[in-house]
């Protein structure tokens with residue numbers, strides 16, 4: 017253990033806890049795209065999902081284990097409740113990964129024991145080490161979490177932790193499941209574990225926490241000062257309710273203030289050695305990718321990755337920054353990769369230039385996908401003179417996210433203006449090849465288009481979110497539209513990019529309806545509507 021005790025392990029749970037954000041559901045291709053980027057970012061562990069939760073989760077974890085879990089890549093982790101069925105599913109899904117971890121958990125707070133598990137303390141004290149030992153039959157790398165640790169009786173939790181470490185747990189993760197603890201309390205909780213768990217030197221102490229009171233990052237930093245060496249976090253802080261601790265905030269706090277944190281890791285204060293293995297220049301790109309694929313946009317004033325985080329509007333600040341950056345900037349935008357958005361291609365760029373730039377951006381497309389992406393690129397280049405890296409990412413991500421094209425948009429046309437009732441004409445090709453056209457009036461052009469589409473694809477649903485974001489500055493920028501709709505409690509998303517926001521809006525809505533339509537065709541649709549696993553860390 018000693019080699020990893022003097023640095024901080026970054027455990028990313030964007031694909032497991034982050035994906036539990038209401039409406040952030042990702043499909044397998046989207047998860048794989050994010051996992052690849054997390055590997056480039058340099059996270060130590062990717063928690064890829066909860067394999068027992070659904071066949072889709074199992075398959076996503078397995079694919080990530082196969083394609084991202086290479087010998088020099090990150091450890092791939094799967095979540096499992098402390099039951100044989102869950103652990104076996106995780107072990108099987110993770111099988112292809114070179115480095116794999118099973119993360120199992122059981123509640124230790126009396127309130128969870130009594131009302132949720134209906135088990136006694138003695139039963140939990142027996143189950144936890146038994147299940148850790150079972151997980152060890154699949155991999156040596158086993159993590160254990162006492163769920164609701166913050167509200168557990170410390171003496172009982174110490175006994176559970178001792179038992180699981182004796183059974184072979186190599187990481188013990190302390191979650192603040194309900195986001196209730198304050199930094200001083202959380203630091204004391206970690207110190208208590210360090211001082212009272214007899215065999216704690218045989219395991220890494222990890223922390224997990226939610227941001228209900230906006231304290232998750234502060235809690236984690238206090239935990240680091242008291243002996244925690246693994247941080248469980250998500251990109252942009254997405255996650256259940258108010259979200260998880262944000263990876264970018266933790267990593268940059270540890271980076272910018274490394275001289276403050278060094279002594280707590282037993283290093284000389286002046287050491288310049290990074291505290292994490294994160295390649296900070298990939299932070300901004302990762303943030304944008306997760307924001308685009310989940311449709312959960314980042315607030316402009318968000319620390320580190322918000323659009324305004326490095327914008328100096330006030331005249332005094334601008335003057336200072338121009339004279340010397342360090343007057344008002346504690347870190348350089350370059351250090352998180354903000355300025356790496358260069359104009360790279362134009363209308364006359366060839367297929368080879370396009371292909372090699374995509375490769376540099378980390379996209380590995382098949383010949384077929386590449387041809388399709390190149391055609392889309394050419395269409396955009398006709399309307400937008402300068403194509404940047406962000407445009408390229410948007411074009412490719414847009415393509416990755418396409419659901420099966422059951423209904424195909426053939427035509428979307430609107431007339432609107434200050435003296436016109438917004439009117440839309442839409443033509444769709446149905447899965448049986450038949451073309452259908454509808455005309456509708458609306459309160460605005462998007463509303464009119466959506467009403468016309470809804471006349472043709474008549475599936476009951478409620479539109480719960482519609483967002484437009486521009487990819488780059490300028491009047492000819494690409495507009496990205498994300499749509500979420502709800503049907504019987506399940507959320508389906510659609511995403512599209514185009515220089516014409518009305519066309520992007522139409523595509524995004526048809527994509528979401530195609531996902532819903534596709535799901536309704538699957539025989540397990542009604543069975544999937546009820547989530548079977550509700551226990552979470």
Ligand SMILES: [Zn+2]
Nearest residue numbers: 033224552553
């Ligand atoms: Zn959580």
